[in-house]
Amino acid sequence: MSNLKWNQPEKLRALLAEVVSWKSMTLSEGERQFPAKLQAKLQNLLYFQQLPDQLALHEADFRRKFLTALYKHPNAKETICLMSHFDTVNTEEYGSLEPLATQPEELTKVLRENQEALPNEVQRDLESGEYLFGRGTMDMKMGLVMHMSLLEKATVEKWPINLLLLTVPDEEVNSSGMRHAVPILLELQKKYHFSYKLFLNSEPVFTQEPMDRAHYLYTGSMGKLLAAALFYGRETHAGEPLSGMTSPFIASFLTREMEWNDSFQETVLGETTPLPVTLQQTDLRLLYSTQTPYRSSALYNIFMMKRSAKEIFDIFESVAQTAVAKCNEAYKKICEKNNVEPIGKVQVIRYKDLLNYAIKKLGEGFVNDVIADIQYEEGWDEREKSLRITDKLMLQCQELAPAIVILLAPPYYPAVNSTGNELVEACTTFIKKLAKDKFNLEMKRIHYFNGLCDLSYVNYMGMSDGWSAFEDNTPVWGDSYSIPFEGMQRLNAPVLNVGPLGYDAHKRTERLSLKNAFEEFPVIMETLIHKISRL
Numbered sequence: 003m004s005n006l007k008w009n010q011p012e013k014l015r016a017l018l019a020e021v022v023s024w025k026s027m028t029l030s031e032g033e034r035q036f037p038a039k040l041q042a043k044l045q046n047l048l049y050f051q052q053l054p055d056q057l058a059l060h061e062a063d064f065r066r067k068f069l070t071a072l073y074k075h076p077n078a079k080e081t082i083c084l085m086s087h088f089d090t091v092n093t094e095e096y097g098s099l100e101p102l103a104t105q106p107e108e109l110t111k112v113l114r115e116n117q118e119a120l121p122n123e124v125q126r127d128l129e130s131g132e133y134l135f136g137r138g139t140m141d142m143k144m145g146l147v148m149h150m151s152l153l154e155k156a157t158v159e160k161w162p163i164n165l166l167l168l169t170v171p172d173e174e175v176n177s178s179g180m181r182h183a184v185p186i187l188l189e190l191q192k193k194y195h196f197s198y199k200l201f202l203n204s205e206p207v208f209t210q211e212p213m214d215r216a217h218y219l220y221t222g223s224m225g226k227l228l229a230a231a232l233f234y235g236r237e238t239h240a241g242e243p244l245s246g247m248t249s250p251f252i253a254s255f256l257t258r259e260m261e262w263n264d265s266f267q268e269t270v271l272g273e274t275t276p277l278p279v280t281l282q283q284t285d286l287r288l289l290y291s292t293q294t295p296y297r298s299s300a301l302y303n304i305f306m307m308k309r310s311a312k313e314i315f316d317i318f319e320s321v322a323q324t325a326v327a328k329c330n331e332a333y334k335k336i337c338e339k340n341n342v343e344p345i346g347k348v349q350v351i352r353y354k355d356l357l358n359y360a361i362k363k364l365g366e367g368f369v370n371d372v373i374a375d376i377q378y379e380e381g382w383d384e385r386e387k388s389l390r391i392t393d394k395l396m397l398q399c400q401e402l403a404p405a406i407v408i409l410l411a412p413p414y415y416p417a418v419n420s421t422g423n424e425l426v427e428a429c430t431t432f433i434k435k436l437a438k439d440k441f442n443l444e445m446k447r448i449h450y451f452n453g454l455c456d457l458s459y460v461n462y463m464g465m466s467d468g469w470s471a472f473e474d475n476t477p478v479w480g481d482s483y484s485i486p487f488e489g490m491q492r493l494n495a496p497v498l499n500v501g502p503l504g505y506d507a508h509k510r511t512e513r514l515s516l517k518n519a520f521e522e523f524p525v526i527m528e529t530l531i532h533k534i535s536r537l
């Protein structure tokens with residue numbers, strides 16, 4: 003049909019350039035304004051002029067909003083949720099070209115004229131003219147634009163299935179948009195009497211290794227947890243080092259044990275999680291002093307596939323026990339050599355146990371005030387708040403030192419996987435055959451998306467004791483951070499990610515394949531939705 007606004011390659015390309023130009027870096031003013039601009043764009047569709055209630059903005063946090071747009075066929079019960087995020091990572095790595103980072107057509111031209119400093123494969127892609135560069139082009143405004151085009155076509159052609167476009171902020175930081183969206187998805191389901199058949203995300207293809215040029219689709223997404231530790235030693239003066247114990251001394255043992263520790267590594271369906279690494283290790287003092295540091299902290303990144311938060315936390319605790327055994331042994335030898343009395347033995351304490359101890363000792367009111375005080379600090383993110391709460395409680399319970407307090411910090415992305423689900427398997431086979439027959443495009447399936455995404459929050463596959471370990475040991479839980487686990491369980495539909503091809507997400511060479519984005523991907527997505535509505 004010729005009266006469609008967004009269905010030709012050149013129209014889609016113009017729409018993408020426009021949506022990319024609505025700069026929307028996570029936690030920026032642009033991210034706040036983006037959904038209203040998108041709403042105005044969708045109001046151009048006759049369908050939403052006639053049914054304005056089905057296009058809505060909803061509150062997330064920090065004055066940010068997410069958008070839902072529902073195409074409802076009068077006789078259809080089943081709904082495909084088309085998911086995307088509209089925030090992007092920052093643009094400072096573009097340097098002097100930063101003003102063009104969200105002007106893809108101009109940026110691509112300028113990069114082509116100034117390509118000497120770029121890697122060879124990027125120069126090749128620039129020369130070929132087959133790529134569009136710019137922040138958000140591949141990750142993931144092309145996915146969103148594709149969903150807009152599908153929604154338009156469905157409303158005009160009256161496709162026999164419901165489509166719910168959902169686009170959210172904050173995916174790149176804490177996924178607060180998606181966590182706020184879960185109850186709204188349940189509300190819409192109730193209000194319009196439908197069920198969710200599939201959560202279809204369109205995050206772009208991520209390379210599995212450097213120089214990887216394969217095209218993937220994903221039937222799940224990897225999970226991630228941040229394991230944190232607070233190290234508590236005993237202060238002394240630098241002139242009397244053996245009268246205390248520094249926290250960096252204790253920390254060095256745990257960090258040595260955690261880094262690249264393969265007891266956290268999982269292999270599922272032939273895929274393996276990356277090894278854990280340290281993301282941060284710092285002293286909690288703010289100024290230089292000759293009093294020795296006795297409080298410091300560390301954050302470790304852990305990926306998972308099948309394991310729950312509880313299982314990861316149990317492994318973390320046992321690794322911490324190994325670390326303190328080595329630490330105590332080394333310390334004992336030093337004391338013997340220097341003929342001094344040890345100040346004590348380092349112990350491992352779970353945050354939950356510290357909290358209970360503090361409540362018993364100081365009273366619930368006092369502990370709640372400590373937590374509320376820290377929550378009041380606007381400049382601190384969820385990680386900083388988690389460590390500061392633990393630190394404040396430990397300051398009041400120094401008789402427990404020397405110690406390592408172990409805890410969990412946001413964000414937590416539970417792993418999700420729909421491999422083996424009948425619908426998802428049918429879709430996977432169908433897409434691979436279609437891509438091969440129609441475009442000679444070889445698409446491979448990956449069971450766990452390695453880029454982390456919001457699909458983690460539309461489904462929860464484990465038992466409630468798996469997440470209670472997270473609730474119990476996350477100091478900001480229930481105040482500034484929560485995950486709607488029960489709602490996620492109720493959504494309970496399979497997940498699939500089919501997105502456009504591009505390279506270098508989060509780098510200044512982020513680029514989208516034009517042929518794939520505007521010729522192959524639209525055909526694959528539309529044919530897939532028709533196929534699903536017949537299944």
Ligand SMILES: [Zn+2]
Pocket residue numbers: 087141142173205206
């Ligand atoms: Zn993304």
